[in-house]
Amino acid sequence: MAVNYKSVPMREQLPDIRRKNFDEVPLGYSEEEAVEEAQRCLQCPKAPCISGCPVNINIKGFIKHIQNREFKEAVNVIYESDTLPCVTGRVCPQEDQCQAKCVVGVKGEAVSIGRLERYVADRDLEQRANDTKSIEINENLKAAVIGSGPAGIACAADLAKAGIKVTVFEGFHKLGGVLVYGIPEFRLPKRIVETEIETLKKLGVEFIKDTLIGRALTIDNLFEKGYKGIFIASGAGLPKFMGIPGENANGVYSANEYLTRVNLMKAYKFPEYETPVLKGKSIAVIGGGNVAMDAARTAIRLGSEKVYLIYRRTEAEMPARLEEVHHAKEEGLIFKMLTNPVSYSVDDKSFVKKIECISMELGEPDSSGRRRPVPVNGSNFEIDIDVAIVAVGTTPNPLIAKTTPDLKIGKYGEIPVDENNMTNKPGVFAGGDIVTGAATVITAMGAGRNAAASMIRYFSDIEQ
Amino acid sequence: MIKIIEKYKLGPGMNFALLDAPLIAESAEPGQFVIVTIDEKSERIPLTIADFDRENKTISIVFQEMGKGTHRLANMQAGDFLYGVLGPQGNPSVIHENKDVIIIGGGIGIAPVFPIARKLTAHGNRVTSIIGYRNKDYVFWEDKMNAVSSSLLIATNDGSYGEKGFVTDLLKKEIESGKNIDEVIAIGPPIMMKAVSDMTREHSIKTIVSLNSLMVCGMGMCGACRVTVNNEIKFTCMDGPEFDAHQVDFNELMQRLGTYKNDEQKCFEDWQEENNGC
Numbered sequence: 020m021a022v023n024y025k026s027v028p029m030r031e032q033l034p035d036i037r038r039k040n041f042d043e044v045p046l047g048y049s050e051e052e053a054v055e056e057a058q059r060c061l062q063c064p065k066a067p068c069i070s071g072c073p074v075n076i077n078i079k080g081f082i083k084h085i086q087n088r089e090f091k092e093a094v095n096v097i098y099e100s101d102t103l104p105c106v107t108g109r110v111c112p113q114e115d116q117c118q119a120k121c122v123v124g125v126k127g128e129a130v131s132i133g134r135l136e137r138y139v140a141d142r143d144l145e146q147r148a149n150d151t152k153s154i155e156i157n158e159n160l161k162a163a164v165i166g167s168g169p170a171g172i173a174c175a176a177d178l179a180k181a182g183i184k185v186t187v188f189e190g191f192h193k194l195g196g197v198l199v200y201g202i203p204e205f206r207l208p209k210r211i212v213e214t215e216i217e218t219l220k221k222l223g224v225e226f227i228k229d230t231l232i233g234r235a236l237t238i239d240n241l242f243e244k245g246y247k248g249i250f251i252a253s254g255a256g257l258p259k260f261m262g263i264p265g266e267n268a269n270g271v272y273s274a275n276e277y278l279t280r281v282n283l284m285k286a287y288k289f290p291e292y293e294t295p296v297l298k299g300k301s302i303a304v305i306g307g308g309n310v311a312m313d314a315a316r317t318a319i320r321l322g323s324e325k326v327y328l329i330y331r332r333t334e335a336e337m338p339a340r341l342e343e344v345h346h347a348k349e350e351g352l353i354f355k356m357l358t359n360p361v362s363y364s365v366d367d368k369s370f371v372k373k374i375e376c377i378s379m380e381l382g383e384p385d386s387s388g389r390r391r392p393v394p395v396n397g398s399n400f401e402i403d404i405d406v407a408i409v410a411v412g413t414t415p416n417p418l419i420a421k422t423t424p425d426l427k428i429g430k431y432g433e434i435p436v437d438e439n440n441m442t443n444k445p446g447v448f449a450g451g452d453i454v455t456g457a458a459t460v461i462t463a464m465g466a467g468r469n470a471a472a473s474m475i476r477y478f479s480d481i482e483q
Numbered sequence: 484m485i486k487i488i489e490k491y492k493l494g495p496g497m498n499f500a501l502l503d504a505p506l507i508a509e510s511a512e513p514g515q516f517v518i519v520t521i522d523e524k525s526e527r528i529p530l531t532i533a534d535f536d537r538e539n540k541t542i543s544i545v546f547q548e549m550g551k552g553t554h555r556l557a558n559m560q561a562g563d564f565l566y567g568v569l570g571p572q573g574n575p576s577v578i579h580e581n582k583d584v585i586i587i588g589g590g591i592g593i594a595p596v597f598p599i600a601r602k603l604t605a606h607g608n609r610v611t612s613i614i615g616y617r618n619k620d621y622v623f624w625e626d627k628m629n630a631v632s633s634s635l636l637i638a639t640n641d642g643s644y645g646e647k648g649f650v651t652d653l654l655k656k657e658i659e660s661g662k663n664i665d666e667v668i669a670i671g672p673p674i675m676m677k678a679v680s681d682m683t684r685e686h687s688i689k690t691i692v693s694l695n696s697l698m699v700c701g702m703g704m705c706g707a708c709r710v711t712v713n714n715e716i717k718f719t720c721m722d723g724p725e726f727d728a729h730q731v732d733f734n735e736l737m738q739r740l741g742t743y744k745n746d747e748q749k750c751f752e753d754w755q756e757e758n759n760g761c
């Protein structure tokens with residue numbers, strides 16, 4: 020059989036239309052398109068794609084089922100390893116993971132594993148919520164999960180399925196972590212996250228919102244209240260700033276603030292929703308990752324005339340997903356590569372007016388193996404802006420560390436764990452961005468599942 | 484959902500509400516605050532915990548009608564439910580023992596100083612409270628403040644109650660009287676806290692203020708609340724809200740508070756129009 024080197028394209032909203040709305044950009048495969056794409060999979064004996072997936076989904080297996088139009092079987096194969104395939108199918112950096120290893124990709128376009136995953140998962144989403152039945156719960160075995168992002172959700176699901184009474188504590192008034200306050204609607208519809216949470220509730224998981232562990236209750240308080248195992252999945256939420264002059268001017272946001280205002284608080288529907296956001300005519304976004312790309316594409320949708328992406332390396336080094344970079348360009352994002360901000364200047368009311376930048380060139384490789392950007396002397400220039408969004412990374416929130424004296428903390432505020440995702444404190448596990456620093460949805464989810472398995476073993480040890 | 488147990492006006496545009504909030508009441512300490520969401524569309528509104536009762540599992544909030552959020556809150560009644568109340572947030576006030584402390588509350592800021600004064604007094608401190616109101620119609624919690632202070636001094640801008648003038652005028656007299664003052668704690672409008680800070684700096688009196696920066700998350704993930712303290716960026720919700728007044732950049736704080744003036748104004752006026760219409 021001849022190999023088909025071109026993948027079946029996915030229908031998308033056209034750039035001129037989607038620039039003006041927050042609806043999802045890729046529209047998903049039809050059944051025929053999915054089957055056609057699945058046919059491109061060679062069912063390789065060694066299936067190298069599987070080792071590219073951080074949770075080793077049996078990719079070959081689920082694609083085989085799609086080839087046979089066995090969609091329920093296909094999605095069940097995925098559920099064995101992935102709690103949130105509707106999400107990962109959309110947001111995984113597939114080109115660096117599963118699809119990077121696909122044999123077809125050597126000569127042509129890799130099999131679109133993510134799109135196929137999305138297809139079968141979407142097909143099953145509502146159905147699964149209906150199918151889910153609560154399991155008999157052992158009221159004596161109580162576990163607490165801190166944070167409702169992908170790590171917390173995955174851990175809670177596996178614990179609940181094992182008959183453990185799980186309570187998830189979330190600081191925000193909405194559940195889902197970065198999936199609701201960070202990643203915008205046009206990449207990940209919130210309805211999906213809501214349905215996944217409903218499924219967990221049906222499994223018997225209890226959610227307590229508006230409750231920050233470290234303030235309302237400490238880890239030790241949770242033990243006192245009878246929780247026997249605790250999973251910390253509090254993410255890497257504290258935004259970094261660059262420490263350059265003018266950074267506290269009105270109109271300079273962290274990406275977290277900007278995205279929280281727009282996504283979680285729905286500022287794009289202001290004043291119906293009451294949280295405002297400065298719209299701006301000309302916006303600078305600083306950074307090159309998914310967060311920067313999401314902020315920039317959000318700014319475009321809020322009607323800014325010019326949105327600049329300021330990144331100190333080149334496009335090749337940008338950590339953002341390829342598809343997002345591609346979409347952003349189509350939507351008119353202006354790329355200012357090899358450029359670094361040095362200061363902001365303001366008007367008489369302290370609103371940001373200009374960003375001063377310096378050009379960079381690539382020098383010797385640094386510890387990450389990427390060539391280090393160095394400033395070009397005297398190359399400074401200014402851009403007129405009225406809003407700036409800083410997306411240069413986050414660090415773990417220090418609250419739990421500060422209020423749990425006997426918990427070991429790493430150099431960057433992260434929580435170190437062993438191969439079982441257990442911390443140095445007995446009964447306390449951790450996973451996701453709080454352990455790894457800002458990473459990906461699928462690694463956070465994998466960590467949540469590993470922690471759940473470890474906690475279940477830990478419970479059976481203490482029961483004896 | 485959090486139930487409003489009691490709700491009444493304290494004065495013009497000033498409101499009191501008692502909330503059924505067991506988990507918050509269990510651990511709340513003076514100096515901490517909550518983030519209130521009225522419903523799904525509301526802003527996240529930071530308000531200081533003006534009082535708490537561990538036995539009855541309640542907390543109190545006292546708030547001034549500013550924009551749409553606080554006006555809508557003011558329209559709610561006993562028996563209504565709030566969508567969410569996050570807390571207690573922020574670091575509790577640091578309470579020393581056996582010192583001479585001056586507590587200053589300006590306007591609505593009198594509510595948050597009350598639990599601080601109470602705890603200070605309980606810890607053997609001698610507390611002189613200076614509270615200031617616009618005029619006699621705005622006077623509230625005089626009796627509560629009296630009960631937790633060694634002495635209570637009152638000022639109104641127009642002299643319609645207590646002494647005529649600002650809290651800083653009374654503070655000046657206290658300082659000039661030569662009494663020992665170990666610490667000043669001031670809560671009120673930024674402009675008042677700045678004036679207090681400028682005055683005590685001259686006399687090298689340690690001064691603590693509680694900053695009311697803009698906030699979105701209130702839990703250290705957005706950076707909306709950042710302020711400059713001792714030339715460093717600090718997050719009010721995580722590192723504060725109380726800071727050493729002499730290190731705070733008040734001008735920046737006040738400028739940042741004006742970020743959404745136009746939007747908020749419009750939002751509020753639209754809402755007023757709608758409500759008068761029906």
Ligand SMILES: Cc1cc2nc3c(=O)[nH]c(=O)nc-3n(C[C@H](O)[C@H](O)[C@H](O)COP(=O)(O)OP(=O)(O)OC[C@H]3O[C@@H](n4cnc5c(N)ncnc54)[C@H](O)[C@@H]3O)c2cc1C
Nearest residue numbers: 166168169170190196197201232253254451452458459460
């Ligand atoms: C804008 C943006 C875009 C991204 N795009 C992608 C992408 O395309 N692909 C991808 O794979 N990854 C992406 N990521 C990264 C990915 O979202 C994260 O790696 C992942 O969400 C981490 O999951 P988590 O469960 O560890 O933490 P989070 O999702 O951060 O969830 C942590 C939760 O814990 C809560 N919390 C924190 N502290 C406490 C406490 N003390 N008590 C109670 N609750 C607490 C927080 O409110 C939050 O809800 C993106 C991240 C951002 C910000």
Ligand SMILES: Cc1cc2nc3c(=O)[nH]c(=O)nc-3n(C[C@H](O)[C@H](O)[C@H](O)COP(=O)(O)OP(=O)(O)OC[C@H]3O[C@@H](n4cnc5c(N)ncnc54)[C@H](O)[C@@H]3O)c2cc1C
Nearest residue numbers: 516529530531545546547549550551552553695696740747
């Ligand atoms: C830690 C903290 C504790 C606070 N405690 C109290 C309290 O106990 N009682 C109380 O009445 N208020 C308190 N505030 C202030 C209160 O949060 C604001 O007045 C409120 O959020 C305004 O909301 P709004 O929707 O009514 O007005 P908006 O429509 O948001 O704003 C209307 C006007 O008020 C100004 N404003 C907005 N937010 C603030 C703010 N944080 N401080 C000062 N002015 C602001 C705006 O510049 C605007 O001009 C506190 C603030 C913080 C950060």
Ligand code: SF4
Nearest residue numbers: 072107111116117133
């Ligand atoms: S979870 Fe992500 S990496 Fe794994 S197969 Fe799915 S899309 Fe690929």
Ligand code: SF4
Nearest residue numbers: 060061063068121122
């Ligand atoms: S490597 Fe590619 S072609 Fe081979 S089994 Fe995996 S998805 Fe199919």
Ligand code: FES
Nearest residue numbers: 701705706708720
């Ligand atoms: S309000 Fe979000 S970090 Fe303080």
